[in-house]
Amino acid sequence: MFTVAELAARVGGEVHGDAHLALKGAATLDAAGPDQLAFFGDPRYRKAFEATAAGAVLVPRSLGGVPGRTVVAVDVPQVAFARLLPLFHPEQRPPAGIREGAFVDPSASVDATATVFPGAYVAAGASVGPRSVLHPGAFVGEGAQVGADSTLHPNVVIRERCLVGDRVILHAGVVIGADGFGFAFDPSVPAHVKIPQVGIARVEDDVEIGANSCVDRATTGETVVGRGTKIDNLVQLAHNVRVGPLSILCAQAGVSGSTELGAGVLLAGQVGVVGHIRVGDRARIGAQSGVAHDVEEGATLSGTPAVPHREWLRNAAAMGQLATLVKEVRALRRRVTELEESRDGDG
């Protein structure tokens, strides 16, 4: 139980209404009851805000007080909500230690405050930092390093020599550092000859990667996922890709080899990006788009091949008229021919 005043203090908010009200949970505007906290950030949800049964609501400072309601005015309601929600759902860190049934090579270094569950595996020369947790089936390869406060959910695989920073969350089934997809075709055999992938993958601090996503190791050098970037499930990052900090890559997106995404880039779901290009900072790519060329900073693209979003909308609308257009052009051609004949007849 937290009073509205206590909650407001934690996020630098200003209370309008009953500061002493005790809350015991948090939920959306629709679902929250009188002992719960909700948030109202997007003006589109005004009706839900007006109708909510929530005991208190986080609102933008611009809104200020609301008669008959207890509100907490903050800079960004959703951010404040995200920071307060864990209070009501405290995560229990598992007790530290290497559990029986975990496999830790004698030459590996596992911090005394880390947890290694049964069925997890830490190979020779690998290291796991303070308070990190390796769930069952997690694998840390030879010489790989995991920083502090990171979580490897069940069956995460980090291949040899790869680097994972602090406060990283890798969801179940993530594979870091599988071999990049590189072959040279030898027509004399014939065979696709494997190009050894001797580089690594590096995942910087505060990154989160969704279930069953893959970040391949570099041919030489590094594949990099930049600080604070968040990646959804089933995403593919090929060898030598570099993703800048604070980017967002939605589910099932794929980025081909050696492409560089800038800072704060957004790839929506199922986007594909070809290899060897650069997507500029803060570029936003619409769902299912196919990006085949460099993208400028701040651009918003959609479609395959991707074009500026407004243009794509226009084309998509025009597309709906395409069949009609074909008919119309055919009709026009007849009419023009007729006009020409009539003129020539006149002539």
Place this chain on the structure above:
Amino acid sequence: MFTVAELAARVGGEVHGDAHLALKGAATLDAAGPDQLAFFGDPRYRKAFEATAAGAVLVPRSLGGVPGRTVVAVDVPQVAFARLLPLFHPEQRPPAGIREGAFVDPSASVDATATVFPGAYVAAGASVGPRSVLHPGAFVGEGAQVGADSTLHPNVVIRERCLVGDRVILHAGVVIGADGFGFAFDPSVPAHVKIPQVGIARVEDDVEIGANSCVDRATTGETVVGRGTKIDNLVQLAHNVRVGPLSILCAQAGVSGSTELGAGVLLAGQVGVVGHIRVGDRARIGAQSGVAHDVEEGATLSGTPAVPHREWLRNAAAMGQLATLVKEVRALRRRVTELEESRDGDG
């Protein structure tokens, strides 16, 4: 070995021909031999039916007897085939019990008739119902529940508190209940602040989910896969998605957050559906389509953005003429200009 009469009895079929014939297997019309059962349901396979060497064939009741052939007339031949095929390939349930090398928390409840293989893990407070099988590397998190007669293939992960019903089949590498992809951007840091995903994922009875597919847990509340729905490999269901009963989601399809699919919906391969929409009962979405708006019950859509399938076919055909069309419009413009000049010259 089963006689045709025995087989017919099990599916309520009517034998025309040799009811005493003993069969020892089942195969397709093309592949079946004289001691095998086949089925003929789709009229397109009539030639294969006429040419088959199968000892007996399941046929629709409307067809009735066929001179010189042993047939079993049933309501739906393919269904009857599906029900009879297991007779020839009896699945051996592994012996019940918790094998040495399995990890079961003392506070977990595993039914005495369930099987837990070495390397599987059942966490504190979790429960596994009668006759369910956890293959090596399967993980059932804290307080998660698995019903009766369900199968978790190797390396399936069910995160804490998630619910899996009866007769559910989860193929290798499936992840149920990974955190939904939810962040609030705090420009003052800057950082994407994680929104705790405190809900669960619930998989109802008779669901089957393909290898390496992901069903994320809800932000709050539940992500739901409805009774009898079948999901193929590498499919992504985001937080708070609800899939109605008896739907079919083909490989690599993805559904974004809070979207609701009705009953009996079909998503073909690689379809993407945006968040916060509703796809009506029995809607059918063509392969690779991108659905950005609510879909009516029973609609058949294709394309990105998805439009009625007939329209998409027309557009796709017109698309092939687009380059020609551009040229033609250019030619028409010249001819019209000429006509105008000639008229004005006349004037």
Place this chain on the structure above:
Amino acid sequence: MFTVAELAARVGGEVHGDAHLALKGAATLDAAGPDQLAFFGDPRYRKAFEATAAGAVLVPRSLGGVPGRTVVAVDVPQVAFARLLPLFHPEQRPPAGIREGAFVDPSASVDATATVFPGAYVAAGASVGPRSVLHPGAFVGEGAQVGADSTLHPNVVIRERCLVGDRVILHAGVVIGADGFGFAFDPSVPAHVKIPQVGIARVEDDVEIGANSCVDRATTGETVVGRGTKIDNLVQLAHNVRVGPLSILCAQAGVSGSTELGAGVLLAGQVGVVGHIRVGDRARIGAQSGVAHDVEEGATLSGTPAVPHREWLRNAAAMGQLATLVKEVRALRRRVTELEESRDGDG
């Protein structure tokens, strides 16, 4: 350390320049230093070749000697590079043997020279050939066979009775032989009745499959990945698919049931191929394309639905003019109507 002469001898190359120079590594033209080997195969990288600090460079025979440079003339520089790179990064095979914590059924057959890591599982009647390596969490099901010199990275799953050849590399999380996606709808329940998938999946020699990719088992018969084919991450091959030898399937591509890909086929990233068709030898399908019909040998297709690549390029360009085109046709219609009126007025 290897001399240029030693390296040249291993790939049948001809040295121009300092054959005694000792090299201790290999890198790209950009990154290589004076004690490293690089390669120059693609004329587009001529500037990088001219500027490189590499001690020696593999070049095409047609180039021959280059004044002031040490070069090794070979048939295909990239192939020679791929063959030489491992010399500088020798892979250490782990010591043979079944490690403590590995689970091997007494009736399984594991060659004495194979390595089975802790947490790997070999089921009853399965076999693992000489020098193959099963990393932690790898699973070989009942009666499945793995040949010689193959590598199963962590958490690879090979289901019962499936066959994996020699020198096969399966990356982390690969699933071979999950049930194909086959159901018969029984309206009388209603239910999707599972069609037992009693066939297998067979992976031929020298295949490599990327992380978290899936190859389903056949309904009856075999799903086949042909000799020397290379498959990237998160790829889906459905039941009864047959992929010919030496094909290349890029990340997130998907092939539906019973489709046959010929020899040397290339599917770029995120391609989808419908079921029951044939894609001819050496066909090349562009990224994100959707293939709905048979493809001729050697064809190059793009788009959804896929059309010849040149046509797709023309259409994509025309697409950009579509909105303009609609306006123009509207204008033309007005002008033609005016001309008609003016003619009729004249008449």
